[in-house]
Amino acid sequence: MKFIVSSTELLGHLQAISRVINNKNTLSILDNFLFDLQGNTLFMTASDIETTLITSMQVDSAEGEGKVAIASRLLLDTLREFPEQPLSFDINNSNLAMVITSANGSYNFIGQNGDEYPRLPEMQEDAQSLSLSVPQLSSGISKTLFCTADDELRPVMNGVYFDIKDKEVTLVATDAHKLARFTVPYLNSSVTDEQQAAFILPKKPAAMLKNILPKESGEVNITFDNKNARFSLSKYTMVCRQVEGRFPNYAGVIPQSNLHRIILDRLSFVNALKRVSVFSNQASNLVKLDFSVNQLRISAQDIDFSISAEETINCQFGGEALKIGFKSSFLIEILNNISSSDIVLELSDASRAGLILPFEKEKDEDVLMLLMPMLIND
Amino acid sequence: MPGATRKIIHVDMDAFFASIEQRDHPEYRAKPLAVGYSGNRGVVAAASYEARRFGVHSAMSSRLALRRCPGLIFLPPRFEHYRAVSRQIRAIFEEYTDLIEPLSLDEAFLDVSKNHKNMASATRIAQEIKASIRSQTGLTASVGVSFNKFLSKIASDYNKPDGLFVIKPSDAEAFVEKLPIEKFFGVGRVTAERMHRMGIRNGLDLKRLTKAELVASFGKMGHVFYGYARAIDTRAVEAQHLRRSLGTETTFSENLTDNKDLLLCLQELTEELMRRIGKSEFKGRSLSLKIKYEDFKIVSRSYTASGYITESQTLFKIGRKLLQEAEVSKPVRLMGLSLKTAASNRSLWKSNLQLSIPFETFSVESQHS
Numbered sequence: 001m002k003f004i005v006s007s008t009e010l011l012g013h014l015q016a017i018s019r020v021i022n023n024k025n026t027l028s029i030l031d032n033f034l035f036d037l038q039g040n041t042l043f044m045t046a047s048d049i050e051t052t053l054i055t056s057m058q059v060d061s062a063e064g065e066g067k068v069a070i071a072s073r074l075l076l077d078t079l080r081e082f083p084e085q086p087l088s089f090d091i092n093n094s095n096l097a098m099v100i101t102s103a104n105g106s107y108n109f110i111g112q113n114g115d116e117y118p119r120l121p122e123m124q125e126d127a128q129s130l131s132l133s134v135p136q137l138s139s140g141i142s143k144t145l146f147c148t149a150d151d152e153l154r155p156v157m158n159g160v161y162f163d164i165k166d167k168e169v170t171l172v173a174t175d176a177h178k179l180a181r182f183t184v185p186y187l188n189s190s191v192t193d194e195q196q197a198a199f200i201l202p203k204k205p206a207a208m209l210k211n212i213l214p215k216e217s218g219e220v221n222i223t224f225d226n227k228n229a230r231f232s233l234s235k236y237t238m239v240c241r242q243v244e245g246r247f248p249n250y251a252g253v254i255p256q257s258n259l260h261r262i263i264l265d266r267l268s269f270v271n272a273l274k275r276v277s278v279f280s281n282q283a284s285n286l287v288k289l290d291f292s293v294n295q296l297r298i299s300a301q302d303i304d305f306s307i308s309a310e311e312t313i314n315c316q317f318g319g320e321a322l323k324i325g326f327k328s329s330f331l332i333e334i335l336n337n338i339s340s341s342d343i344v345l346e347l348s349d350a351s352r353a354g355l356i357l358p359f360e361k362e363k364d365e366d367v368l369m370l371l372m373p374m375l376i377n378d
Numbered sequence: 379m380p381g382a383t384r385k386i387i388h389v390d391m392d393a394f395f396a397s398i399e400q401r402d403h404p405e406y407r408a409k410p411l412a413v414g415y416s417g418n419r420g421v422v423a424a425a426s427y428e429a430r431r432f433g434v435h436s437a438m439s440s441r442l443a444l445r446r447c448p449g450l451i452f453l454p455p456r457f458e459h460y461r462a463v464s465r466q467i468r469a470i471f472e473e474y475t476d477l478i479e480p481l482s483l484d485e486a487f488l489d490v491s492k493n494h495k496n497m498a499s500a501t502r503i504a505q506e507i508k509a510s511i512r513s514q515t516g517l518t519a520s521v522g523v524s525f526n527k528f529l530s531k532i533a534s535d536y537n538k539p540d541g542l543f544v545i546k547p548s549d550a551e552a553f554v555e556k557l558p559i560e561k562f563f564g565v566g567r568v569t570a571e572r573m574h575r576m577g578i579r580n581g582l583d584l585k586r587l588t589k590a591e592l593v594a595s596f597g598k599m600g601h602v603f604y605g606y607a608r609a610i611d612t613r614a615v616e617a618q619h620l621r622r623s624l625g626t627e628t629t630f631s632e633n634l635t636d637n638k639d640l641l642l643c644l645q646e647l648t649e650e651l652m653r654r655i656g657k658s659e660f661k662g663r664s665l666s667l668k669i670k671y672e673d674f675k676i677v678s679r680s681y682t683a684s685g686y687i688t689e690s691q692t693l694f695k696i697g698r699k700l701l702q703e704a705e706v707s708k709p710v711r712l713m714g715l716s717l718k719t720a721a722s723n724r725s726l727w728k729s730n731l732q733l734s735i736p737f738e739t740f741s742v743e744s745q746h747s
Contacts, residue, residue: 024637024702152696153683176684176734248737284731304598306590327732351733372733 001037001064002090007082007102009057014076016212016236017046017053020204021072027118032069034117035091037062045117046072051205051240052120053212060086066093067114078107120239124225128197130164130189131221134233136365138213140171140182141206143337143367148203149175156245160206162222163247164189165196172250178330179250179370180337187219199224200243212236254370255353258346262291263316263359266343269296270335272311276300277328279309286374287328291347292321300328324350325376331356334369350376383547385500386615387488388522388530389507391467392539394484395424395460399453401516406451416440416452419629419711423455427539460484463515470510474503479615487527489615501544508542524550528563528611535561550609555582562606564599572596581607624660625716626650633672633709640710644697647715652690655717661686662717665693667700670712679703680718687717 014033025031027049034045043056068091078100088101096111141160149157154176163170170183191197201209209231213220221232224242231238277287280300290297296315301308324347335343340358347354356369391397395413400406410429414422420440432447444450464483471478474497477489490503497503504521511519522533524545536543545553558580559565559573576595578584584592584607592600605611626647634640644667654660665687666680679700687693697715 022702026637026641149684151684152681152692152699153685153687174735176737177732179735253735253737286731304593304601306593325731353735370735372735374731375733 001062001066001068001093002088003037003042003059003062004086004088005042005057005059006084007079007087008084010087011076011079011082013044013055013057013235014046014072014079016215017044017055018072018076019211020046020048020051020053020208022048029069029112029116029118031072032112032117033072033075034067034069034114035111036067036114037065039065047118048204049118050202051208051238052118053208054237054239055235057235061088064093066091067117068093068096068098068111069114069117070098070109070111074109121228121241123223123228123230127223127225128164128190129221129223130162130169130186130191131219132169132184132186134213134216134218134220136184137209137220139362139365140169140184141210141213143182144171144173144180145203145206145210146333146337147173147175147178147180147369148206150203151175156200156243156247159200159202159243161198161200161247161250162224163196163198164191167193172247174248174250174370177327177372178334179253180334181250181254181366181368181370183366184364197224198247199226199229200245200247201229202240202243205229205238205240208238212238253353254368255346255348255355258348258352258355260291260317260319260322260345260347262296262345262347264296264313264343264345266335266338266341268313269343270332272298272313273328273332273335276309276311277332279307280328284374285327285329286325286376287331288323288325288376290321290323291315291317291319293317322347322349323376324354325374326354326371327374330371334371338367338369382491383525384489384491386524386527386530387490387500387504387507388527388534389467389471389486389488389511390520390522390531390534390538391484391511392518392520393424393426393430394463394517395455396426396429397517398460398463400426403453406453409451410434410447410449411451411453412440412443413453413455414440415454416444419631420452463517466515467511467519470507470514473510474507477615477617479617487530487615501542504542504544508540526609526611527613527615528606529553529609531563532557532561547609554607554609555580555585557581559584562603563611564602569596569599621658621660621719623716623718624651624654624658624662625666625714626654627668627712627714627716629670629712630710633711634713635709640701640713641698643713644701644715645694647713648690648694648697651715651717652693655688660717661688662719663687664718665696665700666714666716666718667697667704668712668714668716669704669710672709672711674711677704693717 030047036043040058040062041056042059043054045054085103091098098109098111100107144160148159151157157174161172167185168183169186172181216233218234223230229240229242276298277300279302280286281302287298287300294317295312297310297312299310334356338358340360342359344357344359350373353370353372358367396411410432411426412422412429413424414420422436422438422440422443424436425434429447429450434443434447460483471488474493475488475490479487490500500523504523508519508521511517518540520534520538520541522530522543524530524533525547529545529550533543533545559578560570589604592604663686664680664682666678668678670676681696681700
């Protein structure tokens with residue numbers, strides 16, 4: 001088979017899917033991209049068995065059809081060094097010898113038999129479907145992914161939970177210290193109003209989506225059965241295994257009636273936290289928040305190094321004085337994942353979950369972040 | 379310092395493994411001897427004083443040891459035997475006190491402030507212990523006597539071998555002032571170099587720095603050094619030495635490069651570690667994988683779980699993940715796996731202060747994997 005492609009366009013597609021490839025594979029065929037030429041369309045696949053990414057692009061002067069597996073590192077290293085130009089690929093289907101011809105030279109590879117590349121899992125017949133807008137999924141993934149756990153003892157938390165009911169889809173992630181919940185109405189779904197359906201998307205494919213979604217627009221169609229999930233976009237398709245098991249009951253842990261409600265300017269809060277937290281104990285990252293009428297005092301100290309810092313910023317708060325401690329790195333991460341310029345803090349007391357909410361809501365999207373405090377001694 | 383002056387003894391057996399072998403094999407007495415394997419990949423576990431004169435010391439590769447001392451006799455270690463002798467010595471300690479903190483088979487701290495024989499003189503106790511060790515085991519020990527752990531350990535090192543040295547409270551500060559900085563607890567090669575650059579060569583130099591200066595340069599250890607420079611060390615002799623980690627490692631007869639071989643080895647290490655965990659009832663949350671490459675460069679990767687790692691499947695899964703993270707493109711000569719109670723203060727802090735979301739599902743559920 002033969003075809004001609006733009007070097008940078010090909011590189012862009014391959015780089016996007018190459019992130020799924022593991023550095024070390026027990027199955028050596030997975031070190032390769034699978035190229036599959038069908039008519040004028042070139043399909044490219046990368047996989048780690050659990051997650052598979054497929055992308056496609058139109059090529060010029062296509063002749064013949066076929067499949068070949070090409071060493072991913074060799075190909076990427078070569079493509080990276082070309083300035084934009086057409087490259088011609090010529091692959092001998094019988095012995096898999098491959099030549100790339102550029103303006104100035106030629107590069108010879110030997111491919112591997114494309115039939116050895118693992119096949120995609122088939123979806124079961126009772127698979128459900130769901131479609132939503134690409135920007136909304138993109139926003140949902142990036143606002144929840146940072147809360148996923150890395151916990152071999154509780155694998156169900158190492159992913160983003162998709163909970164579909166009442167014409168809405170809710171994405172939830174938690175590592176048992178912090179939790180993010182994101183809800184949007186979906187466009188279409190096979191899940192009826194009386195039903196509920198759910199699956200857990202593992203961390204790695206979620207991170208792949210976070211990377212690919214900004215390159216896309218329009219709709220994303222999600223198909224899932226009880227084992228796998230498929231995300232279909234205009235240029236990319238991702239198929240992945242779900243995390244098995246039951247996601248913890250997140251709704252039951254979100255406090256409904258936190259008494260204290262404080263409104264803060266998000267950026268001045270984050271910036272003050274960043275400065276003060278430099279002086280927190282390096283192991284605990286503990287910062288103390290002291291709320292009094294319309295004022296927040298942020299303080300931290302590291303007794304080991306005899307250093308301390310404090311800052312006072314304005315806020316809207318009318319209640320009684322309140323003190324609470326948080327791990328500053330968690331709090332900063334949460335605030336960085338909210339887009340609104342003002343935020344609402346809903347607190348109960350120093351040992352109960354605090355809620356962090358955007359003050360101005362994005363259209364149709366409901367965002368809630370929860371953070372457990374750290375105990376303070378005074 | 380809390381309360382009355384304590385009486386602490388540090389007992390350090392002289393070339394313990396090598397001395398046992400020389401005692402049991404008269405033909406090797408007064409000869410350079412090393413315990414360990416002489417093969418290409420062996421290391422010296424212990425060296426007799428005769429061998430030390432040639433520059434042979436423990437943890438040295440056997441090849442280098444043989445180069446320094448061509449007539450060096452190698453004996454394979456008999457750890458069960460050494461443990462038995464160690465128990466014999468411990469029985470001697472127990473005649474005086476129950477406050478015994480063993481540091482290894484050949485080293486222990488004893489708090490004899492109160493002792494079973496109601497003896498007032500710690501020096502007298504030290505003399506009796508030395509004599510009993512010699513008469514019951516035929517071995518010699520170096521013993522340090524002082525009023526805290528730091529000083530008693532320095533004292534035992536002062537007159538090695540077969541020494542007995544006492545640092546009295548009235549002499550302590552003067553003694554510490556003259557002490558080279560390398561001899562301080564917690565001062566390794568790197569810290570010693572930093573100290574030298576700061577112009578600190580001995581205890582007196584150290585004493586000239588304020589607490590704030592020491593803390594600024596050495597962090598938490600700054601507080602400790604500040605105390606040491608003033609002959610202060612409040613750490614108690616802890617009779618029940620809590621196990622902090624449990625591990626196993628293996629050096630391959632041939633360097634490994636293939637991922638499959640490494641995984642196979644990981645499987646074996648996992649099983650061995652599980653066996654040891656089962657035997658000791660030790661529980662740990664943090665798993666470390668250690669890899670030594672053919673060029674002797676060592677890397678380690680660790681992972682701290684949210685709870686105790688108790689199942690071999692979980693252990694293997696985490697091990698495999700750590701192996702993925704470590705670069706194994708270079709040939710590997712050694713692989714080790716160890717389980718620790720917690721990775722560091724970091725996770726300790728986390729578990730103490732950071733509250734967790736009270737999910738119902740996880741409060742009672744035992745883990746499936």
